Amino acid sequence: MDIGTSQRVCGLLSRLLEYPGNEWRQQLPAAREMTAEIAEADAEAAGRIEAFLNAAESASDIAWQEQYVRTFDFGRATNLYLTYEQHGEERERGAVLLAWKRRYAEAGFILENGELSDYLPLVLEFAAAAPWPAAQEVLALSRSALQSIRLALAEAGSPYTGLFELLLQIAPEAPAELAAELPLTGGGVR
Numbered sequence: 001m002d003i004g005t006s007q008r009v010c011g012l013l014s015r016l017l018e019y020p021g022n023e024w025r026q027q028l029p030a031a032r033e034m035t036a037e038i039a040e041a042d043a044e045a046a047g048r049i050e051a052f053l054n055a056a057e058s059a060s061d062i063a064w065q066e067q068y069v070r071t072f073d074f075g076r077a078t079n080l081y082l083t084y085e086q087h088g089e090e091r092e093r094g095a096v097l098l099a100w101k102r103r104y105a106e107a108g109f110i111l112e113n114g115e116l117s118d119y120l121p122l123v124l125e126f127a128a129a130a131p132w133p134a135a136q137e138v139l140a141l142s143r144s145a146l147q148s149i150r151l152a153l154a155e156a157g158s159p160y161t162g163l164f165e166l167l168l169q170i171a172p173e174a175p176a177e178l179a180a181e182l183p184l185t186g187g188g189v190r
């Protein structure tokens with residue numbers, strides 16, 4: 001997948017992984033249009049997104065919202081805060097979150113919405129807008145958490161599984177020296 005398509009996918013997935021309220025539901029036609037654009041460059045990626053959109057559109061608003069909350073708000077293994085599974089509310093997590101925030105600032109991305117820096121939709125928003133080398137580093141350092149979430153989603157038969165499979169196609173493996181240098185997922189923080 002080329003860089004432009006990867007960044008478009010990250011931008012779209014950033015929105016699709018947010019809480020599915022009324023505004024989210026109203027954006028699904030625009031998500032379909034963007035998926036059609038992605039299909040021109042990568043039909044397989046677009047297919048995964050289309051399958052997700054089909055599932056979302058076929059479910060009632062309430063059922064989809066309840067599923068989202070059960071999956072991402074109550075599931076420790078599927079929490080969208082990428083450092084939560086490893087650190088929970090531990091003190092060490094603060095240092096890891098600060099490392100995320102510094103990485104964003106180095107790439108010119110300033111957090112303004114008060115969201116924690118490891119929130120996956122925010123990570124993907126960064127990956128969609130940042131210079132690609134910086135985006136790749138953050139995605140690489142997210143890879144372990146993304147794999148863990150994908151496994152838990154697959155075990156549960158979640159329609160979100162395909163989105164995480166797609167993310168893992170985009171997120172490169174983190175070189176050992178990068179993981180040691182910037183412990184975004186806690187690899188170097190003890």
